[in-house]
Amino acid sequence: MSLDLDDTAVTTVTTRIGSEQRYTLADVEAGLDSLQSDEQRWRGSWRRAAGSVLLPVAVLVLLVVVWQLSVWIAQPRPDIVPSPLAVAQSFGDLWSSGRLQQAVLTSLERGVFGFLIAVAVGTPIGLLLSEVPLLRRAVGPLISGLQVLPSVAWVPAAILWFGLSDATAYFVVLMGATPSIVNGLLSGVDQVPPQLRRVGKVLGASRWQQATLVVMPAALPGYLGGLKQGWAFSWRSLMAAEIITTGGTMGFGLGTLLDQSRQLADLPGVIVTIVGILVIGIVVELLVFAPIERRLARARGLARGEAR
Known part of the structure; x- marks a missing residue:
């Protein structure tokens, strides 16, 4: 049996084979991960x-x-260098009395709420400064100066303004975190390619739409870095405020527990509180910021070790 193919059929088959080959190569290039089980x-x-x-x-x-x-x-003297067993016993005493749980919950509530306020205040300020160069040149040095200023310096003024109340802690957290969030957003905006702005302008986007729909998504890595630093400043500012502003209507936070342990010369209790402050900072980093960073890097094709 003979098989006759005209020129059209040969061309069709060749085209299909060629396209099939191109598709296979592209598929292999885009999906090397599929080779792994x-x-x-x-x-x-x-x-x-x-x-x-x-x-x-x-x-x-x-x-x-x-x-x-x-x-x-x-x-060494136990009151100067306690043993890990003494610290573990102090942890058990604080846990059984419920003071440690109360301090952790109080400080977490203050820290998270104050940080959210700082995000709500710092993000619009950062966007405004990024879109108005004259305003940025005028206010930018002040924002950078506030970021360098130790947040504990705001505690005496906050006590005079708000008294020994939770408002003092929130104000100190706000002043400690907002400059970092603003500068982080500005740093991210500075790294946005100018072509993106031109594309948005060509598509008819208004200035506000460019800032929120074009620039803001492109500046997310820098903005996330500012948020991380802002949270670190928030947590440190809160601890400083809680250590100094004891009494009044201030609740019982980790800073208060740390200061009470110092007054009682309870070094194991001081170490337990310090470790608690450190653990909370690590947990927030691992459970909140690290997953967001990985998701953002994966979405931009920057995740390391995905193919290994």
Whole structure:
């Protein structure tokens, strides 16, 4: 049996084969991850997650062991260098009395609420300064100066204005976090390619639409960095305010617990409170900002280690 193909059929087949080859190459180029099995990808993700958790835990355990060995060998005064066992006992006492939980919840409520206020205030200011160059040149140095100013310097003025109340803590948090959020947003806007603004202008976007729909999404990495730094300043400012502004209608926060432990010369209690402040900062970083950073990097094709 013979097979006769005219020129049209040969051309059609060749075109289909060529397009099929092009499609296959593009598919291979865009989907190299499909060569890995689901089990391999799961193992790789599990190893990365385990490594990111086990390494810090191992370092922490090593530090505690060295600490305990130094106490056994040097035998310092317990009121100057307490042992890990004494600190653990103090943690148990604070936990059983409920004072530690109360302090953590009070400080977290203040810190989160104050930080959200700072975001609501700093974001519009940053957008306004980014869109009005003259205003930025006039106010920008002041914002940078406020970021350098230690937030604890606002505590005496806040006490005179608001008394020993929660408003003092919120004001100090606001003044500590807002400059970092504004400068972070401005830094992100400075890295936006000018072509994006031109495209928005060609498409008929107004100045406000360009700022919110074009510039703001492109400036997200810098803005997120400003938010992270703003949260760090918020948490530090809050602790300073709580340590100084004790009494009145101020609630019982971690700063208050830290100051009370100092007054009682309870060094294990001081260490427990310091560790609690540190742990909360780490938990917020791992559970809030780190997932947002990974999602943003993955959306922009910048995630590292995804193919490994």
